[in-house]
Amino acid sequence: MARTGFLWPKHLAYAVLALAVVVSLSEIGLRVYDSATGQVTRRQLYDRGLLCKSWFVHHTLRPSQVFAVKHPDRDEKIRVAINSLGYRGPEPRIPKPAGVYRVVCLGDDQTFGQAVPLDATWPARLESIWKDATPLKIEVLNAAVPGYCPLLQYLQLKLQLGSLQPDLVIAQFDPSDVAEDYACRRQLLTSADRVPLSCSHPDLYLKRGELNKPVNQPWLLPEVLKTEVAKFWTDRMLTESSKTIDSPQGKYAWIEDSPPDLDVYVDQCLAPLLRMQRHCDALGIDFVVVVQPAAWQVSPTATPGEAARAAAGIAPGAEYGGNGPSQRLREFCDEAGIALVDLTEPFRRQEESDTLFWTESPTLSDRGHELVGRTLARRLVGLLPGQPVPAAPSAVESHPDELTRKPRPNPLGGATVARPGRGGFESGTARE
Numbered sequence: 001m002a003r004t005g006f007l008w009p010k011h012l013a014y015a016v017l018a019l020a021v022v023v024s025l026s027e028i029g030l031r032v033y034d035s036a037t038g039q040v041t042r043r044q045l046y047d048r049g050l051l052c053k054s055w056f057v058h059h060t061l062r063p064s065q066v067f068a069v070k071h072p073d074r075d076e077k078i079r080v081a082i083n084s085l086g087y088r089g090p091e092p093r094i095p096k097p098a099g100v101y102r103v104v105c106l107g108d109d110q111t112f113g114q115a116v117p118l119d120a121t122w123p124a125r126l127e128s129i130w131k132d133a134t135p136l137k138i139e140v141l142n143a144a145v146p147g148y149c150p151l152l153q154y155l156q157l158k159l160q161l162g163s164l165q166p167d168l169v170i171a172q173f174d175p176s177d178v179a180e181d182y183a184c185r186r187q188l189l190t191s192a193d194r195v196p197l198s199c200s201h202p203d204l205y206l207k208r209g210e211l212n213k214p215v216n217q218p219w220l221l222p223e224v225l226k227t228e229v230a231k232f233w234t235d236r237m238l239t240e241s242s243k244t245i246d247s248p249q250g251k252y253a254w255i256e257d258s259p260p261d262l263d264v265y266v267d268q269c270l271a272p273l274l275r276m277q278r279h280c281d282a283l284g285i286d287f288v289v290v291v292q293p294a295a296w297q298v299s300p301t302a303t304p305g306e307a308a309r310a311a312a313g314i315a316p317g318a319e320y321g322g323n324g325p326s327q328r329l330r331e332f333c334d335e336a337g338i339a340l341v342d343l344t345e346p347f348r349r350q351e352e353s354d355t356l357f358w359t360e361s362p363t364l365s366d367r368g369h370e371l372v373g374r375t376l377a378r379r380l381v382g383l384l385p386g387q388p389v390p391a392a393p394s395a396v397e398s399h400p401d402e403l404t405r406k407p408r409p410n411p412l413g414g415a416t417v418a419r420p421g422r423g424g425f426e427s428g429t430a431r432e
Contacts, residue, residue, distance in 0.1 A: 050080065050114070051146065053201035057155045058184045061086045061145055069114045072361035080114055086160070087143040089118060096165040101384060103127075103140040104164055106153040107172030108180070109363050110292050111144035118142070120366050125373025133377070134384060141166075149177040150272040151185060155199060158279060168383055169280055170376070171273065174292040175325060178262065179251040181269040196272070249313030252294055255325045266328065274336045286383050288339040290376065291329055292364075295357040296320055298347045305360035312362065341379050343372060 050067055054060045063086040068077040083091050096102055105111055105123040113121035119128075127140035143161060145152070153171055189197045244250050245265050254262045273289055280287035295302035296312075300319035303309065309316060326344050333340040347353060347368075356368035364372065 050082070053204050055200045055204060056159050056198045057145075057152050058187065058199045058201050059145070059147065060156075060160075061088070071115055072358045072363070073115075078115060078117060081118070085164075087141065087145070088112060088121075089142050092139070092141060092164060094163050094165075097137075100137045100139050101168075102164060102166050103138070103168045103170060104143050104157075104161060104166040105140060105170045105172065106148070106157065107144035107290075107292075108148045108174065108176070109144075109146045110174055111142060111172045112146050113142075113144075113364065113369055114146065115358060115361065115363060116366050116369055120369055122364070122369040122372035122376070125370055126377050129373060129377040130381070130384065133381070136384060136386075138384075144172065147180055149180040149184070150269060150276070151181050151188065151196065152199065154272040154276050154279070155196060157276060159198075166285055168286045168288065168380075169276070170288050170290055170380075171276055172290045172292055173273070173329065175252050175255045175294045175297070178254055178265050178269045179245060182245045182265050185268060196275070247313075248311060251312055252296060252314065252320075255294060255297060255320050255322075257320055257322050259324070270329070270332050273332070273338060277336060277338050286339070288341060288380060288383075289329075289333060290372075291326060291340065291342040291344065292372070293344040293347050294320075295354075295362040297325075297344060298356060299354040301354040303357045303359060303362040304354075308360050308362055341376060343375060346371065346375050 050061055050069070051059045052062045061082045063082055064084050065082050067080045067082070069080050070077055080088060081090075083089060085092070092102075103123075103126070105126075111121070111123065118124055121142055123140045123142040123144075127138050130136070130138045130140075141164065143156065143164075145156070148156070150171065150173065157169065184199055187202055188199045191197055245253075245262055250260075253260055254266055277287050296314050296318060297320050300317045302319075304316070306316065309318075323344070326342050330340060330342065332338075347356060350356060350371065356365055356371060357363065358365050
Protein backbone atom coordinates (compact mmCIF):
# COMPACT_ATOMS: atom_id res chain seq x y z
CA MET A 1 0.00 0.00 0.00
CA ALA A 2 2.79 2.39 0.88
CA ARG A 3 4.50 1.67 -2.43
CA THR A 4 1.24 2.33 -4.33
CA GLY A 5 0.70 5.57 -2.46
CA PHE A 6 4.20 6.67 -3.42
CA LEU A 7 3.63 6.08 -7.18
CA TRP A 8 0.87 8.60 -7.85
CA PRO A 9 2.98 11.67 -6.93
CA LYS A 10 5.70 10.24 -9.16
CA HIS A 11 3.29 9.84 -12.09
CA LEU A 12 1.91 13.33 -11.46
CA ALA A 13 5.41 14.77 -11.53
CA TYR A 14 6.13 12.97 -14.83
CA ALA A 15 2.87 14.31 -16.29
CA VAL A 16 3.67 17.87 -15.20
CA LEU A 17 7.20 17.51 -16.59
CA ALA A 18 5.88 16.17 -19.92
CA LEU A 19 3.37 19.01 -20.11
CA ALA A 20 6.11 21.55 -19.39
CA VAL A 21 8.27 20.04 -22.16
CA VAL A 22 5.36 20.17 -24.65
CA VAL A 23 4.57 23.78 -23.74
CA SER A 24 8.22 24.77 -23.97
CA LEU A 25 8.67 23.09 -27.36
CA SER A 26 5.46 24.71 -28.63
CA GLU A 27 6.66 28.11 -27.45
CA ILE A 28 10.04 27.61 -29.10
CA GLY A 29 8.33 26.51 -32.32
CA LEU A 30 6.09 29.57 -32.30
CA ARG A 31 9.08 31.83 -31.70
CA VAL A 32 10.96 30.33 -34.65
CA TYR A 33 7.87 30.51 -36.89
CA ASP A 34 7.16 34.11 -35.88
CA SER A 35 10.74 35.23 -36.43
CA ALA A 36 10.57 33.88 -39.99
CA THR A 37 7.04 34.94 -40.95
CA GLY A 38 5.76 37.55 -38.47
CA GLN A 39 2.41 35.73 -38.44
CA VAL A 40 1.97 35.66 -34.65
CA THR A 41 3.05 39.01 -33.22
CA ARG A 42 2.98 41.00 -36.48
CA ARG A 43 0.17 39.39 -38.43
CA GLN A 44 -1.45 42.77 -39.10
CA LEU A 45 1.75 44.05 -40.70
CA TYR A 46 3.02 41.13 -42.75
CA ASP A 47 0.98 39.17 -45.28
CA ARG A 48 1.69 35.77 -46.74
CA GLY A 49 0.27 34.24 -49.89
CA LEU A 50 -1.32 35.98 -52.85
CA LEU A 51 -3.15 38.74 -51.01
CA CYS A 52 -2.04 41.68 -48.90
CA LYS A 53 -4.00 44.25 -46.94
CA SER A 54 -4.64 47.68 -48.44
CA TRP A 55 -5.57 51.12 -47.11
CA PHE A 56 -7.43 51.91 -50.32
CA VAL A 57 -9.14 48.76 -51.69
CA HIS A 58 -9.34 46.50 -48.59
CA HIS A 59 -6.92 43.94 -50.05
CA THR A 60 -4.95 43.47 -53.21
CA LEU A 61 -2.51 41.08 -54.83
CA ARG A 62 1.10 41.24 -53.72
CA PRO A 63 2.89 43.00 -56.59
CA SER A 64 5.96 41.71 -58.44
CA GLN A 65 5.68 38.22 -56.96
CA VAL A 66 5.43 34.70 -58.39
CA PHE A 67 3.44 32.04 -56.54
CA ALA A 68 2.90 28.29 -56.89
CA VAL A 69 -0.80 27.74 -56.09
CA LYS A 70 -2.08 24.25 -55.28
CA HIS A 71 -4.73 22.96 -57.66
CA PRO A 72 -8.04 22.15 -55.88
CA ASP A 73 -8.57 18.82 -57.67
CA ARG A 74 -5.18 17.62 -58.86
CA ASP A 75 -1.83 17.02 -57.25
CA GLU A 76 -0.11 19.88 -59.05
CA LYS A 77 0.66 23.54 -58.62
CA ILE A 78 -0.21 26.44 -60.93
CA ARG A 79 2.25 29.23 -61.56
CA VAL A 80 0.69 32.62 -60.78
CA ALA A 81 2.77 35.71 -61.59
CA ILE A 82 1.67 39.14 -60.36
CA ASN A 83 3.04 42.23 -62.11
CA SER A 84 4.12 45.52 -60.55
CA LEU A 85 0.61 46.99 -60.83
CA GLY A 86 -0.78 44.18 -58.67
CA TYR A 87 -2.69 42.02 -61.13
CA ARG A 88 -2.05 38.77 -62.95
CA GLY A 89 -0.09 38.85 -66.19
CA PRO A 90 2.89 40.51 -67.85
CA GLU A 91 3.77 44.18 -67.42
CA PRO A 92 1.49 46.42 -69.53
CA ARG A 93 2.92 49.24 -71.58
CA ILE A 94 2.11 52.67 -70.12
CA PRO A 95 1.10 54.87 -71.78
CA LYS A 96 -0.91 52.59 -74.03
CA PRO A 97 0.72 52.20 -77.47
CA ALA A 98 -1.07 53.81 -80.40
CA GLY A 99 -3.49 51.57 -82.25
CA VAL A 100 -4.02 49.14 -79.36
CA TYR A 101 -7.59 48.30 -78.27
CA ARG A 102 -7.21 47.57 -74.55
CA VAL A 103 -9.76 45.68 -72.46
CA VAL A 104 -9.56 45.56 -68.65
CA CYS A 105 -11.40 42.71 -66.91
CA LEU A 106 -12.46 43.20 -63.29
CA GLY A 107 -13.77 40.44 -61.04
CA ASP A 108 -12.98 37.93 -58.32
CA ASP A 109 -11.77 34.32 -58.21
CA GLN A 110 -13.90 33.38 -61.23
CA THR A 111 -11.96 35.81 -63.45
CA PHE A 112 -8.59 35.60 -61.70
CA GLY A 113 -8.50 31.83 -62.29
CA GLN A 114 -5.73 30.77 -59.93
CA ALA A 115 -6.47 27.08 -60.66
CA VAL A 116 -5.72 27.45 -64.38
CA PRO A 117 -2.68 28.75 -66.29
CA LEU A 118 -2.82 32.39 -67.34
CA ASP A 119 -3.40 31.58 -71.02
CA ALA A 120 -6.41 29.42 -70.06
CA THR A 121 -8.28 32.15 -68.15
CA TRP A 122 -11.27 33.65 -69.93
CA PRO A 123 -9.65 37.10 -70.42
CA ALA A 124 -6.73 35.41 -72.21
CA ARG A 125 -9.11 33.30 -74.29
CA LEU A 126 -11.11 36.41 -75.23
CA GLU A 127 -7.92 38.10 -76.40
CA SER A 128 -6.87 35.04 -78.41
CA ILE A 129 -10.23 34.71 -80.18
CA TRP A 130 -10.42 38.40 -81.08
CA LYS A 131 -6.81 38.47 -82.29
CA ASP A 132 -7.51 35.54 -84.63
CA ALA A 133 -10.76 37.07 -85.89
CA THR A 134 -9.71 40.69 -86.43
CA PRO A 135 -6.66 42.60 -87.67
CA LEU A 136 -6.82 44.84 -84.60
CA LYS A 137 -4.13 44.99 -81.92
CA ILE A 138 -6.13 43.52 -79.04
CA GLU A 139 -4.92 43.51 -75.45
CA VAL A 140 -7.08 42.00 -72.69
CA LEU A 141 -5.77 42.50 -69.14
CA ASN A 142 -6.87 40.35 -66.20
CA ALA A 143 -7.14 42.80 -63.27
CA ALA A 144 -9.32 40.51 -61.13
CA VAL A 145 -8.56 40.03 -57.43
CA PRO A 146 -9.90 37.10 -55.36
CA GLY A 147 -12.64 38.20 -52.97
CA TYR A 148 -13.56 41.36 -54.87
CA CYS A 149 -17.10 42.70 -55.32
CA PRO A 150 -18.48 45.67 -57.32
CA LEU A 151 -17.57 48.10 -54.53
CA LEU A 152 -13.89 47.11 -54.56
CA GLN A 153 -13.89 46.91 -58.35
CA TYR A 154 -15.10 50.51 -58.50
CA LEU A 155 -12.39 51.71 -56.10
CA GLN A 156 -9.77 49.69 -57.98
CA LEU A 157 -10.85 51.18 -61.30
CA LYS A 158 -10.93 54.73 -59.95
CA LEU A 159 -7.79 54.67 -57.80
CA GLN A 160 -5.42 52.20 -59.44
CA LEU A 161 -6.21 51.40 -63.08
CA GLY A 162 -6.60 54.80 -64.72
CA SER A 163 -3.08 54.69 -66.22
CA LEU A 164 -4.04 51.63 -68.28
CA GLN A 165 -6.24 53.80 -70.54
CA PRO A 166 -8.79 51.04 -71.31
CA ASP A 167 -11.19 51.19 -74.25
CA LEU A 168 -13.51 48.65 -72.64
CA VAL A 169 -14.04 47.62 -69.02
CA ILE A 170 -15.72 44.28 -68.29
CA ALA A 171 -16.92 43.83 -64.69
CA GLN A 172 -17.71 40.25 -63.67
CA PHE A 173 -20.50 39.73 -61.13
CA ASP A 174 -21.36 36.49 -59.34
CA PRO A 175 -23.71 35.61 -56.46
CA SER A 176 -20.95 35.61 -53.82
CA ASP A 177 -20.48 39.35 -54.34
CA VAL A 178 -23.41 40.25 -52.08
CA ALA A 179 -21.79 38.69 -48.99
CA GLU A 180 -18.35 40.02 -49.97
CA ASP A 181 -19.79 43.53 -50.29
CA TYR A 182 -21.32 43.26 -46.84
CA ALA A 183 -18.04 42.05 -45.33
CA CYS A 184 -16.01 45.05 -46.51
CA ARG A 185 -18.64 47.82 -46.58
CA ARG A 186 -18.33 48.57 -42.86
CA GLN A 187 -14.78 49.86 -43.54
CA LEU A 188 -15.94 52.10 -46.40
CA LEU A 189 -15.20 55.83 -46.23
CA THR A 190 -17.37 58.12 -48.34
CA SER A 191 -17.54 61.81 -49.20
CA ALA A 192 -20.31 64.11 -47.99
CA ASP A 193 -22.40 63.14 -51.03
CA ARG A 194 -21.80 59.40 -50.34
CA VAL A 195 -19.25 58.79 -53.10
CA PRO A 196 -16.94 55.89 -52.06
CA LEU A 197 -13.42 57.13 -51.33
CA SER A 198 -11.53 54.18 -49.85
CA CYS A 199 -12.05 50.90 -48.04
CA SER A 200 -9.23 49.99 -45.65
CA HIS A 201 -8.62 46.51 -44.32
CA PRO A 202 -9.65 46.41 -40.63
CA ASP A 203 -6.39 44.75 -39.52
CA LEU A 204 -4.50 47.90 -40.51
CA TYR A 205 -6.17 49.89 -37.76
CA LEU A 206 -4.66 49.86 -34.26
CA LYS A 207 -7.17 48.09 -32.06
CA ARG A 208 -8.09 49.13 -28.54
CA GLY A 209 -5.47 47.93 -26.08
CA GLU A 210 -2.74 47.38 -28.68
CA LEU A 211 -0.68 50.25 -27.26
CA ASN A 212 -0.69 48.60 -23.83
CA LYS A 213 0.80 45.35 -25.08
CA PRO A 214 4.50 44.85 -24.33
CA VAL A 215 6.78 45.08 -27.35
CA ASN A 216 8.41 41.74 -26.51
CA GLN A 217 5.73 39.41 -25.23
CA PRO A 218 7.11 36.87 -22.72
CA TRP A 219 4.81 34.07 -23.95
CA LEU A 220 3.26 33.58 -27.39
CA LEU A 221 1.35 30.34 -26.74
CA PRO A 222 -1.42 31.89 -24.56
CA GLU A 223 -1.99 34.61 -27.18
CA VAL A 224 -2.32 32.04 -29.96
CA LEU A 225 -4.66 29.84 -27.90
CA LYS A 226 -6.86 32.84 -27.05
CA THR A 227 -7.09 33.83 -30.73
CA GLU A 228 -7.91 30.29 -31.90
CA VAL A 229 -10.58 29.77 -29.22
CA ALA A 230 -12.24 33.08 -30.14
CA LYS A 231 -12.16 32.12 -33.82
CA PHE A 232 -13.66 28.70 -33.05
CA TRP A 233 -16.59 30.12 -31.11
CA THR A 234 -17.19 32.84 -33.68
CA ASP A 235 -17.27 30.31 -36.52
CA ARG A 236 -19.57 28.06 -34.50
CA MET A 237 -22.02 30.89 -33.77
CA LEU A 238 -22.07 31.98 -37.42
CA THR A 239 -22.62 28.40 -38.56
CA GLU A 240 -25.58 27.99 -36.22
CA SER A 241 -27.18 31.15 -37.67
CA SER A 242 -26.52 29.86 -41.15
CA LYS A 243 -28.75 32.18 -43.19
CA THR A 244 -27.40 35.48 -41.93
CA ILE A 245 -25.49 37.64 -44.39
CA ASP A 246 -22.33 37.62 -42.22
CA SER A 247 -22.15 33.83 -42.07
CA PRO A 248 -20.22 31.70 -44.59
CA GLN A 249 -23.29 29.46 -44.57
CA GLY A 250 -25.40 32.34 -45.88
CA LYS A 251 -23.05 33.45 -48.65
CA TYR A 252 -25.39 32.17 -51.39
CA ALA A 253 -28.67 32.44 -49.47
CA TRP A 254 -30.09 35.16 -51.74
CA ILE A 255 -30.10 32.84 -54.81
CA GLU A 256 -32.17 30.13 -53.11
CA ASP A 257 -35.62 29.37 -54.46
CA SER A 258 -37.10 30.72 -51.20
CA PRO A 259 -34.45 33.20 -50.07
CA PRO A 260 -34.39 35.23 -46.84
CA ASP A 261 -35.03 38.96 -47.09
CA LEU A 262 -31.63 40.31 -48.13
CA ASP A 263 -32.87 43.00 -50.51
CA VAL A 264 -31.08 45.86 -48.75
CA TYR A 265 -27.73 44.05 -49.09
CA VAL A 266 -28.37 43.19 -52.73
CA ASP A 267 -29.20 46.84 -53.49
CA GLN A 268 -26.00 47.99 -51.76
CA CYS A 269 -23.96 45.51 -53.77
CA LEU A 270 -25.41 46.57 -57.13
CA ALA A 271 -25.09 50.33 -56.58
CA PRO A 272 -21.34 50.50 -57.42
CA LEU A 273 -22.08 49.09 -60.89
CA LEU A 274 -23.84 52.35 -61.70
CA ARG A 275 -20.88 54.32 -60.37
CA MET A 276 -18.54 52.31 -62.61
CA GLN A 277 -20.81 53.03 -65.56
CA ARG A 278 -20.74 56.78 -64.86
CA HIS A 279 -16.98 56.75 -64.32
CA CYS A 280 -16.44 55.02 -67.67
CA ASP A 281 -18.94 57.31 -69.42
CA ALA A 282 -17.02 60.37 -68.22
CA LEU A 283 -13.82 58.96 -69.76
CA GLY A 284 -15.40 57.69 -72.96
CA ILE A 285 -14.87 54.03 -72.02
CA ASP A 286 -17.35 51.29 -72.86
CA PHE A 287 -18.56 49.36 -69.82
CA VAL A 288 -20.15 45.89 -69.69
CA VAL A 289 -21.32 43.77 -66.74
CA VAL A 290 -20.97 40.00 -67.08
CA VAL A 291 -23.09 37.84 -64.78
CA GLN A 292 -21.40 34.56 -63.89
CA PRO A 293 -23.68 31.93 -62.25
CA ALA A 294 -22.66 29.98 -59.19
CA ALA A 295 -22.00 26.27 -59.57
CA TRP A 296 -25.17 25.51 -57.60
CA GLN A 297 -27.27 27.41 -60.17
CA VAL A 298 -26.02 25.29 -63.05
CA SER A 299 -26.16 21.61 -62.06
CA PRO A 300 -26.97 19.53 -58.96
CA THR A 301 -23.67 17.69 -59.50
CA ALA A 302 -21.50 20.80 -60.01
CA THR A 303 -18.75 21.04 -57.35
CA PRO A 304 -19.91 17.91 -55.48
CA GLY A 305 -17.05 18.07 -52.96
CA GLU A 306 -18.52 17.80 -49.46
CA ALA A 307 -16.09 20.31 -47.94
CA ALA A 308 -16.74 22.91 -50.65
CA ARG A 309 -20.52 22.61 -50.35
CA ALA A 310 -20.47 22.58 -46.55
CA ALA A 311 -18.31 25.72 -46.48
CA ALA A 312 -20.86 27.51 -48.66
CA GLY A 313 -23.93 26.16 -46.85
CA ILE A 314 -25.07 24.15 -49.90
CA ALA A 315 -26.65 20.73 -49.31
CA PRO A 316 -25.31 17.76 -51.35
CA GLY A 317 -27.18 17.54 -54.66
CA ALA A 318 -28.87 20.92 -54.19
CA GLU A 319 -29.46 23.13 -57.23
CA TYR A 320 -31.11 26.54 -57.46
CA GLY A 321 -32.81 26.63 -60.82
CA GLY A 322 -34.74 29.88 -60.38
CA ASN A 323 -34.00 33.01 -62.37
CA GLY A 324 -34.65 35.50 -59.58
CA PRO A 325 -31.03 36.77 -59.29
CA SER A 326 -30.70 37.11 -63.07
CA GLN A 327 -33.98 38.98 -63.29
CA ARG A 328 -32.95 41.29 -60.45
CA LEU A 329 -29.70 42.16 -62.22
CA ARG A 330 -31.40 42.56 -65.57
CA GLU A 331 -33.93 45.01 -64.14
CA PHE A 332 -31.19 47.00 -62.39
CA CYS A 333 -28.97 47.22 -65.49
CA ASP A 334 -31.89 48.00 -67.78
CA GLU A 335 -32.98 50.89 -65.57
CA ALA A 336 -29.40 52.21 -65.28
CA GLY A 337 -28.59 51.76 -68.97
CA ILE A 338 -25.76 49.32 -68.24
CA ALA A 339 -24.72 46.75 -70.85
CA LEU A 340 -25.32 43.25 -69.50
CA VAL A 341 -24.28 39.76 -70.55
CA ASP A 342 -25.95 37.08 -68.42
CA LEU A 343 -24.12 33.75 -68.71
CA THR A 344 -26.59 31.75 -66.62
CA GLU A 345 -28.51 30.21 -69.52
CA PRO A 346 -25.40 29.50 -71.68
CA PHE A 347 -23.97 27.60 -68.71
CA ARG A 348 -27.16 25.63 -68.14
CA ARG A 349 -27.47 24.72 -71.82
CA GLN A 350 -24.04 23.10 -71.91
CA GLU A 351 -23.74 19.33 -72.00
CA GLU A 352 -22.06 18.00 -68.86
CA SER A 353 -22.44 21.42 -67.31
CA ASP A 354 -21.08 20.15 -64.01
CA THR A 355 -17.60 20.02 -65.59
CA LEU A 356 -17.61 23.81 -65.95
CA PHE A 357 -16.49 23.98 -62.30
CA TRP A 358 -13.91 22.12 -60.24
CA THR A 359 -14.95 19.26 -57.95
CA GLU A 360 -13.47 20.67 -54.74
CA SER A 361 -13.86 24.38 -55.50
CA PRO A 362 -16.85 26.29 -56.96
CA THR A 363 -14.57 28.19 -59.34
CA LEU A 364 -14.42 27.87 -63.11
CA SER A 365 -12.57 24.93 -64.61
CA ASP A 366 -10.58 25.16 -67.85
CA ARG A 367 -13.79 24.32 -69.71
CA GLY A 368 -15.72 27.00 -67.83
CA HIS A 369 -13.14 29.66 -68.70
CA GLU A 370 -13.26 28.54 -72.33
CA LEU A 371 -17.05 28.92 -72.40
CA VAL A 372 -16.95 32.43 -70.89
CA GLY A 373 -14.23 33.59 -73.28
CA ARG A 374 -15.99 32.17 -76.34
CA THR A 375 -19.39 33.59 -75.36
CA LEU A 376 -18.07 37.07 -74.62
CA ALA A 377 -16.04 37.13 -77.82
CA ARG A 378 -19.27 36.62 -79.76
CA ARG A 379 -21.48 38.91 -77.68
CA LEU A 380 -19.09 41.86 -77.50
CA VAL A 381 -17.53 41.81 -80.95
CA GLY A 382 -19.71 44.78 -81.96
CA LEU A 383 -17.68 47.00 -79.63
CA LEU A 384 -14.49 46.55 -81.63
CA PRO A 385 -13.72 49.41 -84.02
CA GLY A 386 -14.61 48.61 -87.62
CA GLN A 387 -16.23 45.26 -86.88
CA PRO A 388 -19.57 44.26 -88.46
CA VAL A 389 -22.57 44.43 -86.18
CA PRO A 390 -24.00 40.99 -85.28
CA ALA A 391 -27.39 40.31 -86.84
CA ALA A 392 -30.24 40.75 -84.41
CA PRO A 393 -31.98 37.45 -83.59
CA SER A 394 -35.71 37.10 -84.05
CA ALA A 395 -38.03 37.19 -81.09
CA VAL A 396 -38.29 33.41 -81.22
CA GLU A 397 -34.51 32.91 -81.25
CA SER A 398 -33.75 35.56 -78.64
CA HIS A 399 -32.25 34.32 -75.39
CA PRO A 400 -32.20 36.09 -72.02
CA ASP A 401 -28.41 36.15 -72.11
CA GLU A 402 -28.24 38.53 -75.09
CA LEU A 403 -26.40 41.78 -74.47
CA THR A 404 -28.76 44.59 -73.50
CA ARG A 405 -28.28 48.25 -72.78
CA LYS A 406 -30.19 51.45 -73.29
CA PRO A 407 -28.58 53.95 -75.70
CA ARG A 408 -26.34 56.49 -74.01
CA PRO A 409 -24.77 59.69 -75.36
CA ASN A 410 -21.05 60.04 -75.90
CA PRO A 411 -19.95 62.14 -72.89
CA LEU A 412 -16.88 63.45 -74.72
CA GLY A 413 -18.68 64.57 -77.89
CA GLY A 414 -17.40 63.89 -81.39
CA ALA A 415 -17.53 60.34 -82.66
CA THR A 416 -20.36 58.36 -81.16
CA VAL A 417 -19.82 55.44 -78.83
CA ALA A 418 -21.14 52.07 -80.00
CA ARG A 419 -24.64 51.53 -78.71
CA PRO A 420 -25.70 47.94 -78.14
CA GLY A 421 -29.28 46.84 -78.59
CA ARG A 422 -31.04 43.65 -77.67
CA GLY A 423 -29.60 41.75 -80.61
CA GLY A 424 -26.05 43.04 -80.30
CA PHE A 425 -24.68 46.43 -81.34
CA GLU A 426 -27.08 48.26 -83.57
CA SER A 427 -25.09 51.16 -85.00
CA GLY A 428 -22.67 53.91 -84.25
CA THR A 429 -19.11 54.70 -85.21
CA ALA A 430 -16.44 53.35 -82.90
CA ARG A 431 -14.42 55.82 -80.90
CA GLU A 432 -11.01 56.65 -82.35
